[in-house]
């Protein structure tokens with residue numbers, strides 16, 4: 001039978017790509033409720049959805065920072081049924097914390113963490129009652145490992161991951177699944193918005209060493225990192241489809257095999273120093289090594305494509 005899928009943040013990027021991929025499923029396994037905060041921004045989704053609109057895809061308004069809009073959206077679904085919740089809406093924030101207001105930081109936590117919690121509070125009781133449901137969160141590799149100048153964003157994704165780890169045991173008791181999808185860099189508007197906002201940061205608020213570290217080291221490498229490691233939203237959508245159609249979906253799933261060695265550093269040293277020392281050396285001491293390793297990663301891109309095609313094979 002068809003599964004009802006509720007997705008947040010579908011006006012662009014990963015949310016849009018997931019909504020469209022699931023709606024176009026040949027076997028029509030999904031009825032997709034693609035939601036967005038502002039319905040005036042539905043044009044790209046409408047166009048990409050094509051003939052699935054009104055068939056296997058419906059567009060609804062939902063602001064994850066507004067409990068009333070979440071409730072109204074869920075109440076509007078047949079029997080309020082959500083078989084698969086995909087919490088995707090999110091905001092990024094980069095830069096030195098001296099340049100960020102507490103309000104900006106709170107809006108990242110409010111969207112990325114509480115946005116998910118609000119959604120879950122609305123659907124969890126029904127999922128428990130039915131003893132079925134899959135809760136999927138678009139987290140990030142920054143949900144397991146912090147990255148320079150992404151302090152608040154990483155904290156928001158860590159919050160999501162800590163919450164889900166705590167919730168997972170309870171969920172198991174009700175036969176519910178929870179999965180954290182952890183992409184590395186993905187080329188979407190998100191990346192552009194965050195980059196532009198970062199470039200606008202007011203450097204007069206910060207000392208010259210930090211300003212130099214941010215503008216001349218971090219921001220200068222940003223584009224290179226996305227070019228060498230970046231995946232497309234469509235690839236993240238394929239990974240998500242794979243996860244939601246598994247009998248025993250994993251709790252964590254990283255989408256980018258090129259990134260795995262980086263996150264592995266965390267588990268290799270219980271003192272936690274290894275990833276921090278490695279990042280420090282890569283970024284500050286070996287600027288040349290950093291560029292060289294990026295070039296090397298470009299060469300390795302075929303590997304991630306290859307591992308993705310093997311993922312395709314298991315599906316068939």
Ligand code: NAD
Nearest residue numbers: 009012013014037063064065088089090140185186188190
């Ligand atoms: P995006 O900016 O295209 O998508 C984010 C969406 O969330 C937008 O459509 C935005 O309108 C929506 N949104 C923001 N606040 C909202 C609210 N209050 N209510 C409803 N919707 C709201 O960027 P994306 O890359 O597609 O991001 C999607 C998710 O993927 C985010 O959670 C992000 O943290 C995560 N992610 C992105 C990357 C990346 O590099 N782009 C990497 C890892 C994880």
